[in-house]
Amino acid sequence: MSALHSDIPLQKDEQGRDIVLSAQDVTVAFGSKVVLDKLNLNIYRGEILGFVGASGAGKSVLLRTVLRLLPRRSGKIEILGEDYDTLSEPERNQLDMRLGVLFQQGALFSSLTVKENIQVPMREYLDLPQEMMDELALMKIRMVGLAADAADKYPSELSGGMIKRAALARALALDPDLVFLDEPTSGLDPIGATEFDELIARLRDTLGLTVYMVTHDLDSLFSVCDRIAVLGQKRVLVEGTVEDMLACDDPWVQSYFRGKRARSIVPREDIRGHNDDKGARSANGREK
Ligand SMILES: Nc1ncnc2c1ncn2[C@@H]1O[C@H](COP(=O)(O)OP(=O)(O)OP(=O)(O)O)[C@@H](O)[C@H]1O
Numbered sequence: 448m449s450a451l452h453s454d455i456p457l458q459k460d461e462q463g464r465d466i467v468l469s470a471q472d473v474t475v476a477f478g479s480k481v482v483l484d485k486l487n488l489n490i491y492r493g494e495i496l497g498f499v500g501a502s503g504a505g506k507s508v509l510l511r512t513v514l515r516l517l518p519r520r521s522g523k524i525e526i527l528g529e530d531y532d533t534l535s536e537p538e539r540n541q542l543d544m545r546l547g548v549l550f551q552q553g554a555l556f557s558s559l560t561v562k563e564n565i566q567v568p569m570r571e572y573l574d575l576p577q578e579m580m581d582e583l584a585l586m587k588i589r590m591v592g593l594a595a596d597a598a599d600k601y602p603s604e605l606s607g608g609m610i611k612r613a614a615l616a617r618a619l620a621l622d623p624d625l626v627f628l629d630e631p632t633s634g635l636d637p638i639g640a641t642e643f644d645e646l647i648a649r650l651r652d653t654l655g656l657t658v659y660m661v662t663h664d665l666d667s668l669f670s671v672c673d674r675i676a677v678l679g680q681k682r683v684l685v686e687g688t689v690e691d692m693l694a695c696d697d698p699w700v701q702s703y704f705r706g707k708r709a710r711s712i713v714p715r716e717d718i719r720g721h722n723d724d725k726g727a728r729s730a731n732g733r734e735k
């Protein structure tokens with residue numbers, strides 16, 4: 448098993464980008480309450496996609512739908528070029544192994560140590576001797592910047608930031624290609640959140656990960672995300688760079704990206720002259 452699966456043949460979009468995940472016309476409802484209505488979204492190989500939207504808009508519902516934890520009413524979802532609906536059970540397991548998840552709630556099992564938590568997916572999907580699983584768990588613990596002695600601690604003995612890191616280590620347990628992070632920096636102080644963002648960017652660079660990150664954190668969106676997608680009115684309202692967000696005239700997007708909070712983060716010239724170099728930069732302001 449290799450950490451970098453860059454040889455997977457994937458479908459490309461019209462700009463030649465490899466599509467790692469595509470949701471097409473996805474509708475999800477609870478009884479008569481429609482949460483997602485014909486939603487469309489692509490995620491491309493190697494990017495960190497920031498997914499935002501008002502509380503209750505359906506960000507976690509989309510994540511759970513993509514992971515088949517919630518049923519969808521209609522639409523198609525392809526992950527890493529595969530459609531779960533057409534796969535056999537062993538093929539589904541193979542695909543599941545290539546996905547890592549950090550859930551918004553219940554990041555870790557409280558009755559298991561950090562090491563045991565990281566080994567949960569290993570036990571589920573692999574048949575490895577305990578010694579090897581211990582070694583692998585320690586490797587992941589180091590990878591996310593935790594000290595080795597965190598391995599035998601229980602979640603209640605860890606700080607919020609350490610719990611997030613341990614949960615990330617568990618998400619990386621099987622060397623996934625695509626990682627889903629639901630609010631990974633919520634509850635962390637700004638320094639802890641920045642460090643966590645940097646860790647994610649570093650792991651993306653070294654492991655060749657594609658990252659789907661649900662976040663409310665404007666700092667994360669501007670500093671670490673390559674692209675942003677906004678969920679609103681039961682679909683993806685707008686996707687693209689910070690400039691695209693600034694140019695969008697939807698009221699929620701305007702107040703989110705051009706409001707007081709944003710003004711303290713986005714460079715002023717971006718807010719003033721957002722049309723000047725539209726599309727020339729990624730969401731985090733890097734030259735393309
Ligand atoms: N299992 C469920 N059964 C019924 N309704 C649900 C279920 N899960 C979510 N919902 C509803 O779907 C809507 C979207 O919820 P979701 O958790 O996806 O919001 P969110 O965008 O993740 O919000 P937040 O930013 O607060 O995490 C909410 O109205 C929620 O009450």
Ligand SMILES: [Mg+2]
Pocket residue numbers: 506507508551629
């Ligand atoms: Mg949520």
